[in-house]
Amino acid sequence: MATIKYKLEDMPPMTPEDIKTLQNLPNDEVDCSDMPELDELDFKYSIPGKVFMALSTKEKRELGRKLHAAEQAERAALKAQREARQTAELIIAEARQLAHQA
Secondary structure, eight states, X not given: OOOOOOOGGGSOOOOHHHHHHHHTSOGGGSOOTTSOOOXXXXXXXXXXXXXXXXXXXXXXXXXXXXXXXXXXXXXXXXXXXXXXXXXXXXXXXXXXXXXXHO
């Protein structure tokens, strides 16, 4: 089978007939042999409902670093909230104890 390559900017616009033909094409007739194989990182950072865009390994690593940093920041914020709530609960408990003693 011959490989045909196109540049997106050189492609003519799709006609309604083209779209209907593609919609009616059975899955087993679609040639996916030239598509890159997906790895674990492709799925790890995927977002349901979003169009997949292939990322280079460098981009995946950078995205992984950014997501890790965001997760750490979120954990730190949650820890600070938890500590503030515990401090407030201690102050309230002490105030109730002092009011009960008086």
